[in-house]
Amino acid sequence: MSVRILYFAALREAVGRSEESLSLPVGVATVGELQSFLAMRGEAWEALRAGRNVRAARNQRMVKGSEPVVSGDEIAFFPPVTGG
Amino acid sequence: MSVRILYFAALREAVGRSEESLSLPVGVATVGELQSFLAMRGEAWEALRAGRNVRAARNQRMVKGSEPVVSGDEIAFFPPVTGG
Amino acid sequence: MSVSVQQADFDVGAEIAALSRGYPEIGAVASFVGLVRNANDGAGISAMSLEHYPGMTEKALEEIVEEARSRWSLNTVRVIHRFGRLEPGDNIVFVGVGSAHRGEAFAACEFIMDYLKTRAPFWKREETPDGARWVDARECDDGAAARWDEIEIRR
Amino acid sequence: MSVSVQQADFDVGAEIAALSRGYPEIGAVASFVGLVRNANDGAGISAMSLEHYPGMTEKALEEIVEEARSRWSLNTVRVIHRFGRLEPGDNIVFVGVGSAHRGEAFAACEFIMDYLKTRAPFWKREETPDGARWVDARECDDGAAARWDEIEIRR
Numbered sequence: 001m002s003v004r005i006l007y008f009a010a011l012r013e014a015v016g017r018s019e020e021s022l023s024l025p026v027g028v029a030t031v032g033e034l035q036s037f038l039a040m041r042g043e044a045w046e047a048l049r050a051g052r053n054v055r056a057a058r059n060q061r062m063v064k065g066s067e068p069v070v071s072g073d074e075i076a077f078f079p080p081v082t083g084g
Numbered sequence: 085m086s087v088r089i090l091y092f093a094a095l096r097e098a099v100g101r102s103e104e105s106l107s108l109p110v111g112v113a114t115v116g117e118l119q120s121f122l123a124m125r126g127e128a129w130e131a132l133r134a135g136r137n138v139r140a141a142r143n144q145r146m147v148k149g150s151e152p153v154v155s156g157d158e159i160a161f162f163p164p165v166t167g168g
Numbered sequence: 169m170s171v172s173v174q175q176a177d178f179d180v181g182a183e184i185a186a187l188s189r190g191y192p193e194i195g196a197v198a199s200f201v202g203l204v205r206n207a208n209d210g211a212g213i214s215a216m217s218l219e220h221y222p223g224m225t226e227k228a229l230e231e232i233v234e235e236a237r238s239r240w241s242l243n244t245v246r247v248i249h250r251f252g253r254l255e256p257g258d259n260i261v262f263v264g265v266g267s268a269h270r271g272e273a274f275a276a277c278e279f280i281m282d283y284l285k286t287r288a289p290f291w292k293r294e295e296t297p298d299g300a301r302w303v304d305a306r307e308c309d310d311g312a313a314a315r316w317d318e319i320e321i322r323r
Numbered sequence: 324m325s326v327s328v329q330q331a332d333f334d335v336g337a338e339i340a341a342l343s344r345g346y347p348e349i350g351a352v353a354s355f356v357g358l359v360r361n362a363n364d365g366a367g368i369s370a371m372s373l374e375h376y377p378g379m380t381e382k383a384l385e386e387i388v389e390e391a392r393s394r395w396s397l398n399t400v401r402v403i404h405r406f407g408r409l410e411p412g413d414n415i416v417f418v419g420v421g422s423a424h425r426g427e428a429f430a431a432c433e434f435i436m437d438y439l440k441t442r443a444p445f446w447k448r449e450e451t452p453d454g455a456r457w458v459d460a461r462e463c464d465d466g467a468a469a470r471w472d473e474i475e476i477r478r
Contacts, residue, residue: 009374009446010457053460060379062442076376076444080460083373083404083445084270084357084416084436093219093291094302137305144224146287160221160289164305167218167249167290168202168261168281168425181336184356192361192411198432199354200425201339206347256347270355271467274433277353281425312426 001071003034008078011054014047024071031056031075032065038077053080085155087118092162095138098131108155115140115159116149122161137164170245171229173220175252178262187244187266194243198273199264200281206256208303211296216303218251218260221289225249232283236265239279240272247280249290279316286313325400326384328375330407333417342399342421349398353428354419355436361411363458366451371458373406373415376444380404387438391420394434395427402435404445437467 002023012018015038028034035056039048048054057076058067069075086107096102099122112118119140123132132138141160142151153159172178180201188194206213233245244266254260263280267273292303327333335356343349361368388400399421409415418435422428447458 006376008376008444009448057376057379057444060376060382062383076379078376078444079446079457081441081444082447082458082460083375083443084440090221092221092289093293141221141224141289144221144227146228160224162221162289163291163302165286165289166292166303166305167220167288168285179336180339181334184335184339184354188356188358188412195358195360197356197358199339199356200429201343201352201354202425203343203350203352205350205423257343268360270357270433270436271463274355274429274436278425278429281429308426 003069003071004074005034005038006074006076008076010079011047011077015044024069029068030065031058031063031067031069034069034075035065035077048077054078055080087153087155088158089118089122090158090160092160094163095131095161099128108153113152114149115142115147115151115153118153118159119149119161132161138162139164170233170247171226172248173222173225173229174248174250177250177259178248180259180262183246183248183262184264187246187264191243191266193268194266195268196270196273197264197266198270198277199262200277201259202261202281204254204256204258204260208294211294211298213256213294213296215253215255215295217253217293217295219291219293220249220251224289228288229284232280232287235283236276236280240267240276242267242272242276245276245280247284249284249288251290282309282312282316285309325388325402326381327403328377328380328384329403329405332405332414333403335414335417338401338403338417339419342401342419346398346421348423349421350423351425351428352419352421353425353432354417355432356414357416357436359409359411359413359415363449366449366453368411368449368451370408370410370450372408372448372450374446374448375404375406379444383443384439387435387442390438391431391435395422395431397422397427397431400431400435402439404439404443406445434471437464437471440464441468 002021006019028037035048086105090103119132123129187197229247246264248262265273265277342352384402401419403417420428420432
């Protein structure tokens, strides 16, 4: 089992993909830890670094970084929303 | 010259008329004094007594009892409004 | 022609569309429709008649619109109030406001309705199973209008 | 079907009429239409594209509607949000609320818009003379949503 990760809007463009599947790395137990793990992939991924204005959803509900993540989850990262 | 007086809604029904012309009586210099003068006409006019919930307009603008009244004015008395 | 007092019904969709047509800087249209309810104060309502004060009504509504325009940055404003005999479900009043941003459109639209409720010379007479009766003014309407005297302008 | 996320335009007049049809106890319908403006942050806008998160979008909007229903006494609620490419003057979003009284209809309608602005996963990309750009979230939108956490419920 793995997690499905989605990226939207400017973040999708920055990381150059809209989704991927990933086996949860050792030591990654929360959405925030997953974000930090991804941010270390390289230059294109710096948009995910702590301090950047990134929002996250777990299974299609907005969550904080402290939210647990488990195999089978759908995790999404995106900028603050601007609809309406 | 006289004043034109209009009555609306429940007040119109109480006094049995929708409008009249009246020469300003001696001693009547404000809308409130006009109202008191009318209230003394008899039983049907008690709805205009001080303390009753009566609103007034002078020349089609809502005013307080202290508003002056002069010949040529259009004065209206009515209950609190209930439109909308 | 931002204010109309009329017996005829109005077309809500057309009025709202007209509030932004030709104003590409408008991003927000807030609107309100007041309707005849089938019950009030515990009694069934089969119909109502709206009496008004011709001449003063238009002036009062125009003053309320001017007051709203002085408080908020508005592009377009439309107020329509009907008079005469109406039945449950019928439209009574329309207020629509077009502005660049939603905060001002919402605030101005509600302000106009609150002021209209206490300052525009209309009176409702309801037909109930026990006969016709004049509607009493609600104290909460005075309160709703008065809060705008104190409230900080929302933008 | 109180929530729709769609590419197609919507008929504002039909939506507002539907909010009170069959509910003769409704006396108030408050509504809001958001439109594409021809300028933003000092740049001319020739068009915009709205990206969204299919699946989550509908859930987020439904949760916002449920939150509004828990706060105020509402009869009917309708939310429509478009996605895809839109031009200035085009409709983006519709929020309509039917209630017995206007205070609740106004409050709930504005509440839904404020929450939608910070919680519904939509992102705007504007086409300007200098190229396309993603719209930045406005801090005042966070403030508009946050004030409902503290505000006394208006009735």
